Amino acid sequence: xxxxxxxxxxxxxxxxTVLGIGSVVAFLVVTALGVxxxxxxxxxxxxxxxxxxxxxxxxxxxxxxxHATRLVWGYGLASGAMVTSAAVFLVPxxxxxxxxxxxxxIAAGVLLGYNAHxxxxxxxxxxLPMNTTAAALAAHALSAGLIIGVIYTAMxxxxxxxxxxxxxxxxxxxxxxxxxxxxxxxxxxPILLPAAGVGLTAIPVAxxxxxxxxxxNAAVFGFxxxxxxxxxxxxxxxxxxxxxxxxxxxxxxxxxxxxxxLRTHALVSTSLGGLVVFAAWYLIA
Numbered sequence: 001x002x003x004x005x006x007x008x009x010x011x012x013x014x015x016x017t018v019l020g021i022g023s024v025v026a027f028l029v030v031t032a033l034g035v036x037x038x039x040x041x042x043x044x045x046x047x048x049x050x051x052x053x054x055x056x057x058x059x060x061x062x063x064x065x066x067h068a069t070r071l072v073w074g075y076g077l078a079s080g081a082m083v084t085s086a087a088v089f090l091v092p093x094x095x096x097x098x099x100x101x102x103x104x105x106i107a108a109g110v111l112l113g114y115n116a117h118x119x120x121x122x123x124x125x126x127x128l129p130m131n132t133t134a135a136a137l138a139a140h141a142l143s144a145g146l147i148i149g150v151i152y153t154a155m156x157x158x159x160x161x162x163x164x165x166x167x168x169x170x171x172x173x174x175x176x177x178x179x180x181x182x183x184x185x186x187x188x189x190p191i192l193l194p195a196a197g198v199g200l201t202a203i204p205v206a207x208x209x210x211x212x213x214x215x216x217n218a219a220v221f222g223f224x225x226x227x228x229x230x231x232x233x234x235x236x237x238x239x240x241x242x243x244x245x246x247x248x249x250x251x252x253x254x255x256x257x258x259x260x261x262l263r264t265h266a267l268v269s270t271s272l273g274g275l276v277v278f279a280a281w282y283l284i285a
Contacts, residue, residue, distance in 0.1 A: 020189030034203040042152055042206050045163035046145070046199030049170045053195035054155035056174030061181070061188040072262050073269045074172030075237040080273020082232035085165030088281065090225035093155070097218035105219045109226015113234075134190040137177055140231065141197025145222045149197060149205030154217050161284060165277055166228055167198060171233050236252075237266040 027050060034043040056074075116139070143196065151157055174195060178188040206254030210216075239262040 016189045020187075020192040021143075022167075023193040023196045023200075024236045027199050028157055030199055030203045033207065034199070035074065036094070037207050039152075039203055041156075041158075041160055041163065042149065042199075042202050045148065045167060046196075046202055047169040048164055049141075049198040050195045052167065052170035053174035054192060056171040056176075057067065057178035057188050057191040060175040060178030065241040068258075068262055069265055071172075071176060072237040072239065072265045074175060075169075075235050076266050076269025077104055077273040077276070078169035078172045079235035079237070080233045080270035080275075081168040081277050082228055082235065082273075083270075084274040084277040085162060085168075086225045086228040086232060088277070089162040089165070090221050090228065094222035094225055095213045097221065099218075100187050100229020101215050102218040102222040105224075106226040107222075109223040109228075110230050111226070113227045113230030134177055134181070134194065137173060137194035138197055140141070141194040142201050144227070144231075145198035145201035147220070147227060149202035150210060150220050151224055152202075153206050153208070153210050154220055159284065161277075161280055165280075168273075169231065170195070172235070203239050211282070236270060237262070239263045239266055 027046075031043065031046070034040075034046070091102075091106065096102075127201055144166070148163055152163070174191055177191050177194075181188045181191070239259050
């Protein structure tokens with residue numbers, strides 16, 4: 001006889017399946033919209049983001065063992081690339097359009113990103129067909145797509161490198177989220193929503209006429225820089241006692257030697273992530 005808990009679990013599983021499949025269908029619909037509108041840059045960025053996070057989720061869902069080094073390198077490369085990209089491509093655009101408004105935009109982006117992250121625990125009180133990690137990733141991906149759509153609409157001459165660097169964290173994020181879901185006995189299908197999230201908002205926004213002008217562009221680029229700097233800093237691998245790396249890897253509190261080695265990997269990976277963006281800019285510029 002099926003108990004109330006069994007019924008709740010079945011509903012949750014069904015909800016996870018519907019959410020995952022529905023996200024892919026919606027993503028294909030906005031892809032068609034992007035093709036009609038000839039938004040090729042945003043289509044490329046959206047599909048790279050989707051493939052990276054979905055691919056990372058597949059790997060994470062299949063991983064049973066705990067590999068702290070892989071997680072550190074994934075987070076390190078992504079955060080190094082994002083910090084460098086935001087500082088090189090977004091901050092100069094914001095300050096160049098209007099120094100003070102751009103500066104206020106950067107501050108607003110950092111603070112709003114922090115505030116959203118801080119109150120994210122409230123998602124645990126909602127009856128959602130996804131865990132807290134997937135819900136937080138979905139909220140970030142949808143908002144990031146909105147910002148990317150506005151940026152490329154305001155300045156369509158921007159190249160692909162900026163957008164691709166911004167979504168560089170999708171692979172490691174998908175891997176970590178799916179791995180956490182797998183270890184908790186939960187489905188990884190809801191991660192398809194944040195995987196598709198960039199395209200779900202970026203492409204529709206690109207079809208809307210937006211205000212133009214230096215002040216508007218400064219505010220947009222500043223806010224985007226602040227948000228992505230916050231996300232990048234949040235992805236910096238914290239190899240500390242009580243941190244996520246220790247929790248995911250199952251490291252004992254007294255394993256200071258292992259944490260020290262992981263800190264070395266963190267230093268190298270974050271630096272390499274920044275150097276990759278520099279090399280790509282140097283070769284393309």
